Amino acid sequence: MAQKPNIPKGTRDFGPIEMARRNYIFSTIRSVFALYGFQQIETPSMELMSTLMGKYGEEGDKLLFRIQNSGEKAAEAPEKGLRYDLTVPFARYIVQHREEIQFPFKRYQIQPVWRADRPQKGRYREFYQCDVDVIGTDSLVSELELIQIVEEVYRRLGIRVCLHLNNRKILAGIAEVIGAPDKIIDITVAIDKLDKIGIENVNKELAERGLTDEAIAKLQPILALEGSNAQKLETIGEILSENEVGTKGVEETRTILELAQDLTLPIELDLTLARGLNYYTGAIFEVKALDVAIGSITGGGRYDNLTGIFGLPNVSGVGISFGADRIYDVLTELNLYPASMLESTQVLFAAFGDAELRYALGWAKTLREQGLRVEVYPEPAKMKKQMGYADAKQIPFVAIVGGNEMESNTVMLKNMLTGEQQQLTLDQLCKTLQSNLTK
Amino acid sequence: MAQKPNIPKGTRDFGPIEMARRNYIFSTIRSVFALYGFQQIETPSMELMSTLMGKYGEEGDKLLFRIQNSGEKAAEAPEKGLRYDLTVPFARYIVQHREEIQFPFKRYQIQPVWRADRPQKGRYREFYQCDVDVIGTDSLVSELELIQIVEEVYRRLGIRVCLHLNNRKILAGIAEVIGAPDKIIDITVAIDKLDKIGIENVNKELAERGLTDEAIAKLQPILALEGSNAQKLETIGEILSENEVGTKGVEETRTILELAQDLTLPIELDLTLARGLNYYTGAIFEVKALDVAIGSITGGGRYDNLTGIFGLPNVSGVGISFGADRIYDVLTELNLYPASMLESTQVLFAAFGDAELRYALGWAKTLREQGLRVEVYPEPAKMKKQMGYADAKQIPFVAIVGGNEMESNTVMLKNMLTGEQQQLTLDQLCKTLQSNLTK
DSSP states (O other), rough: OOOOOOOOTTTTOHHHHHHHHHHHHHHHHHHEEEEEEEEEEOOEEEEEEHHTTTSSSSHHHHHEEEEEESOOOOTOOOOOOEESSSHHHHHHHHHHHHTTTSSSEEEEEEEEOOOOOOOBTTTTEEEEEEEEEEESSSHHHHHHHHHHHHHHHHHTTTTOOOEEEEHHHHHHHHHHHTTOOOOOOHHHHHHHHHHHHHHHHHHHHHHHOOOOOOHHHHHHHHHHHOHHHHHHHHHHHHHHTTHHHHHHHHHHHHHHHHHHHTOOEEEEOOTTOOTTTOOOSSSSEEEESSSOOHHHEEEEEEEEEGGGGGGGOOEEEEEEOOOOOOOHHHHHHHTOGGGGGGGSSSEEEEESSSHHHHHHHHHHHHHHHHTEEEESSSSOOOOHHHHHHHHTTTTEEEEEEEEEHHHOOOOEEETTHHHHHHHEHHHHHHHHHHHHOOO | OOOOOOOTTTOOBHHHHHHHHHHHHHHHHHHHHHTTEEOOOBBOOOOEEEHHHSSSHHHHHTOOEEEEESSOOOSSSSSSOOOOOOOHHHHHHHTTTTTOOOOSSEEEEEEEEEEOOOOOOTTEEEEEEEEEEEESOTTHHHHHHHHHHHHHHHHHHHHOOOEEEEEHHHHHHHHHHHTTTOOOHHHHHHHHHHHHHHHHHHHHHHHHTOOOHHHHHHHHHHHHHSSSHHHHHHHHHHHTOOOOOHHHHHHHHHHOOOOOOOOSEEEOOOOOOTTTTOOOSSSEEEESSSSSOOOEEEEEEESSOGGGGGGOOOOOOOEEEEHHHHHHHHHHHTTTGGGGGGOSEEEEESSSHHHHHHHHHHHHEEEEEOOOEEOOOOOOOOOOHHHHHHHHHTOOOOEEEEEHHHHHHHHEEEEETOOEEEEOOOHHHHHHHHOOOOO
């Protein structure tokens, strides 16, 4: 036999179990989005290279997959590439369709993206993103809704999480106040290392990164921040009281925390959060699972100029992205998938002969009309083989049909877990299956 | 402002309404698949070119989209291309994963495919396929199940259809019996033209296509076929009685029709069906909508050697493919989308000021806990603007909150269809929404 076929590096096949789990995650998320009036869109897998190029930095440009049309001469057709994320296509969508869109536009999008990254554990060249955004309003109610969505999605999935909250304006204010407006990233990196390397080493590193002694001195109260969110915000507010953008950031954060005060979701003000800093202009979010060390499983923020790159300036939006692959890993590690999730077959009919098989087909039809998920083993194979099939597919009941059953207009129902057998009429079978099965 | 951005030729954006409709189609199909124990898989968008090339004929090879990895040297990486259909990746999947798969394997797959066809009305370069197959058994029970699935899917969608049935073995038998075994295609094409050009012209064309006078004479009873499926099958059976493969085809068809005799779906024996003839080895299906002239909306057949191309011979399977784009067009033309399909917002809160907005947020939270789909307009904008938003999104109710409502702990609920207004407490609002809304 020839060599086994394979798939490109960094891509995956999803088998039945993996798909059932992924569908469970996506359908949970979608049903929460729907509660808040978000609507789904889809954009093409390929975009014009002119849409993609220059949007992800120099490194990003190198990670774009280009598409070549075999039949077409290169000169005839504009260059195309595979979608690298859902954000740039969404920005393109808004500008292209702005006359049809009702703003504020609440959209979500669940589609694969492609990156020519070096494949490694947990990093794929094709993976799904799941983005939800409100665009066309700068109201902080949108931030609240996204936080509520985070709470409800993870409550339904059973994952304990903490939401880390930051604000780009606070970081900008701090950098301005200490006289180092171009050092935002260095400052957040330093704060992030506090726990690991201690204050002295952090200060040393800041000096190496070019901060003046004066700037480092001014930064000390920020590095020493302690207490509740309110206490931290109070301290930051004092430090930034003379700084316009910083004060705005403190106010925004205070409002968001106040709007979210009834939630049970833990929220932590976290100045180390520097995610997408060249991009976000207000709130920044990151969600971490409490019981698995896997990094951020959801993140996002407020942006004021998403569509500017396509010539439509001053459209503010806020959005978050759920990391499906990581959520998958968390649920697997914590063994949190519900049994009912599989939507798998509830009963398999196993027939001893051709006449029995015909008989089973009639019963199966009736059960399906009741909404039951039913399989009929398609051949009168050896009973052991048919049972093996039920075992492998984890089908909980097998309805065995032999000559006796046909004569008495019954089936012999075997519970595959307990081994228990019962001779049942069609009516009894219906009732047994309806009552015994979770879903 | 810059020129509007655009998308590559032959691709599409799907907005909220289109997505809701597409989701309705796919979820209807999926729920029927689940009743029969079919499980979903997904394969990567890109396959190795060695997997794709030579599988779709010379023309097909030209329509493959190749993928170029910007960062990687061409020599380092094997060539990749976008999936052209779901069949070849499925065959590759079976061979690659055959040790994990439980046969008979009942799988479905709903994913986009890409073809570098010249774009034209109704033909896209990216479109979804929706394939369902049973592989690893040659039992005709599988043909029956696919026919049952066709019946149930179109019953649920409300589309009246007819299923056309043919069998490759019958066609092969006819060609052998008339002494022209290599002329199967010419014969089916000729039969297909009978209604349009009449028997004399058909015979003339057959002669031009190289059939001998004797062959044409022997074909006359086939061209004159009339009556019910059973009568036609009787005639064909007589003509093919001495031919082994033809007789096998007649028997298969008779069994399928007999298994399906209780169905309400009209089934028509149709010898002109030549779909995928270089590929199918047994039954051939095609489903046509009765009330819209749009061609086949579902089709498929039995194949005996799908996985042979990847070195695993003698695995028989049967499958059909639902044409999502055409089903979409049929439902649109016949106006068959149910109102409840949209899963859209059930009530919008419209607040006169900031305090009212906060008040509305609390109410919205409670309603969502009851499973209601609720939006809060995120700003205390002009009431006209908020009402316009509800109109545009076809939200049926607006809960207006002003000072009076806050004082009396109520909202003013406006029915957007009738214009009727009612002052309601939270409890009354819940009950009104629950009882008034279809879903």
